[in-house]
Amino acid sequence: MISKRDDIRNVAIIAHVDHGKTTLVDGMLKQSGIFRQNQKVEERVLDSNALERERGITILAKNTAITYNGIKINIVDTPGHADFGGEVERVLKMVDGVLLLVDAFEGPMPQTRFVLKKALALDLPAIVVINKIDRPDARVKQVEDEVLELFIELGADDSQIDFPVVYASAKDGIAKYSMDEPSDNLKPLFDTIVNHIPAPAGDPEAPVQVLITTLDYDDYVGRIAIGRVFRGTIVSGKEYAICKKDGSISMTKVSNLYEFMGLKREEAREATIGDIVAVTGIQDIDIGETIADAENPEPVPYVNIDEPTLSMIF
Numbered sequence: 001m002i003s004k005r006d007d008i009r010n011v012a013i014i015a016h017v018d019h020g021k022t023t024l025v026d027g028m029l030k031q032s033g034i035f036r037q038n039q040k041v042e043e044r045v046l047d048s049n050a051l052e053r054e055r056g057i058t059i060l061a062k063n064t065a066i067t068y069n070g071i072k073i074n075i076v077d078t079p080g081h082a083d084f085g086g087e088v089e090r091v092l093k094m095v096d097g098v099l100l101l102v103d104a105f106e107g108p109m110p111q112t113r114f115v116l117k118k119a120l121a122l123d124l125p126a127i128v129v130i131n132k133i134d135r136p137d138a139r140v141k142q143v144e145d146e147v148l149e150l151f152i153e154l155g156a157d158d159s160q161i162d163f164p165v166v167y168a169s170a171k172d173g174i175a176k177y178s179m180d181e182p183s184d185n186l187k188p189l190f191d192t193i194v195n196h197i198p199a200p201a202g203d204p205e206a207p208v209q210v211l212i213t214t215l216d217y218d219d220y221v222g223r224i225a226i227g228r229v230f231r232g233t234i235v236s237g238k239e240y241a242i243c244k245k246d247g248s249i250s251m252t253k254v255s256n257l258y259e260f261m262g263l264k265r266e267e268a269r270e271a272t273i274g275d276i277v278a279v280t281g282i283q284d285i286d287i288g289e290t291i292a293d294a295e296n297p298e299p300v301p302y303v304n305i306d307e308p309t310l311s312m313i314f
């Protein structure tokens with residue numbers, strides 16, 4: 001039976017480099033109360049990868065989670081560069097909506113356009129966040145019009161074009177629904193996410209499907225596969241099938257299961273529809289493959305895209 005996870009929202013952030021993605025997520029983490037007072041949030045949370053620093057672009061998808069009014073919001077970073085087209089698509093399969101973050105002076109840029117196009121094609125609803133409204137040179141109204149034009153140009157449907165707009169200064173940790181209202185926090189942004197991004201739905205009793213969208217590595221536990229539970233309930237310590245890209249199936253045990261909380265992974269005994277999980281114990285798994293029920297192994301349809309650059313990273 002299909003049920004809804006009202007306690008979860010899965011959202012991806014789309015932004016051109018320097019439009020304030022890292023600052024915004026830092027602010028959301030701080031305000032969601034995950035960090036005790038006095039505890040310093042690690043600077044540049046999302047930009048920890050050396051390769052990214054070198055290139056000045058965000059390449060690998062990262063996961064963060066916060067709780068707001070008892071709802072867990074999983075925030076997934078999207079690579080903004082066209083070279084990583086295949087990865088963008090898979091990352092977007094983890095979420096039920098996107099935050100399109102646009103600098104109030106610069107307006108939409110080529111990278112935002114590229115990822116937004118993919119999000120619209122996948123029928124994801126978008127929330128537009130006009131950031132840096134504190135800039136003296138901010139052109140809020142024009143930028144909003146440019147964003148609307150971009151949606152129209154990219155063929156957004158009526159409901160996608162009807163996007164909510166939140167005005168923000170990530171730097172000051174504030175968000176608001178209209179430019180002339182006061183605000184001293186990001187609550188309007190949290191509320192818009194909760195109200196506008198659909199809760200995940202699926203059948204928690206069906207044979208398990210977890211689509212792996214990201215790989216990570218830890219010296220201690222080895223390969224970490226990250227993905228979203230599409231169907232069923234995955235339990236740590238159990239045997240599962242891996243549906244490989246070449247159509248073959250191998251059996252494996254899932255040693256440990258983690259969910260994201262803040263910047264950390266927390267061990268979980270089981271995870272179900274809509275959860276974004278990290279799984280250890282599977283050395284032989286790749287991006288785009290599915291962890292599936294041992295008796296009824298069925299892959300989540302694989303997004304087939306040329307991606308020569310991915311082999312450079314993994």
Ligand code: GDP
Pocket residue numbers: 015016017018019020021022023024131132133134135168169170171172
């Ligand atoms: P990212 O590349 O999208 O992750 O962008 P960052 O979060 O690293 O921000 C890029 C630059 O913009 C940094 O110098 C930030 O301090 C600055 N910035 C971020 N948000 C704001 C904002 O709301 N207002 C202003 N004035 N600057 C901001």
